[in-house]
């Protein structure tokens with residue numbers, strides 16, 4: 001069936017390790033043989049014990065202690081050390097020919113955007129006949145700040161362009177957003193059920209809470225603008241739209257800043273490469289949807305299909321031949 005892997009990347013704390021653990025659980029329950037590979041030399045604990053672990057080769061702690069490196073320089077050193085000893089990884093992976101690997105990467109985005117380190121790891125994996133899908137995690141909390149969200153979109157795009165592998169962007173921690181949205185709905189329902197009950201103060205309190213939740217929650221239509229990045233979001237924020245319409249905008253910053261925003265809008269629009277799949281780890285269907293999108297990018301299981309279709313064709317052929325034989329035998333009677 002061949003070798004397949006997911007390379008799970010993204011900024012620090014974006015939920016990469018949680019994503020890997022969720023995928024491991026899902027694969028186990030659906031009967032897929034998956035292994036966790038840890039490429040983070042600073043990782044401390046895992047829900048699933050990694051089958052292959054860079055810490056068996058080198059740890060950040062040792063590098064910092066022995067070479068007096070800081071945490072970021074130390075991490076780059078560790079991964080360069082891995083590249084210089086790539087045979088170690090080849091040997092480790094060698095034993096898992098037909099299994100599915102989930103590779104948890106460190107959170108320093110420089111590794112994907114500035115340095116060619118992860119790209120070279122991918123090249124090595126490719127040479128060992130491994131099909132790779134990059135999974136870039138961005139957490140839903142980025143949506144709260146449009147500038148931060150767009151810097152996340154640009155970092156995802158930069159990783160896609162640099163890595164040159166099939167790529168899926170995932171918006172993680174959706175339970176946090178959907179939770180707020182769910183609370184508003186529940187509140188509306190409660191208000192509907194209890195519209196007779198409670199005194200004026202209670203009703204006011206309920207309305208205030210609902211307004212607070214409404215401020216936090218995103219409607220699904222608004223959410224769509226973040227999953228499929230709408231460049232107008234940043235334009236709205238910076239007042240570019242107002243300027244285009246010729247009105248004076250009180251929020252507008254310097255002309256240079258607006259020109260930069262406009263250029264970013266143009267870049268995102270021109271490439272139109274980045275879109276996110278939402279992942280709510282508390283919802284099994286959501287996990288399944290993300291996995292099937294990654295499978296699609298990896299063409300996972302596609303080499304099985306010809307065998308299935310051949311057997312269907314064989315069956316179809318034999319049914320046809322029975323019918324023809326029947327006709328022939330009828331004709332000869």
Ligand SMILES: Nc1nc2c(ncn2[C@@H]2O[C@H](COP(=O)(O)OP(=O)(O)OP(=O)(O)O)[C@@H](O)[C@H]2O)c(=O)[nH]1
Nearest residue numbers: 011012013014015016017018106107172173175281
């Ligand atoms: N509510 C919620 N919390 C999450 C989710 N995913 C991760 N977290 C939390 O976010 C924090 C960071 O998660 P990790 O999975 O360690 O993130 P990471 O990207 O591996 O972090 P680094 O390896 O340090 O870069 C932890 O406290 C997790 O419990 C999620 O889907 N929902």
Ligand SMILES: [Mg+2]
Nearest residue numbers: 016017040043
């Ligand atoms: Mg991690």
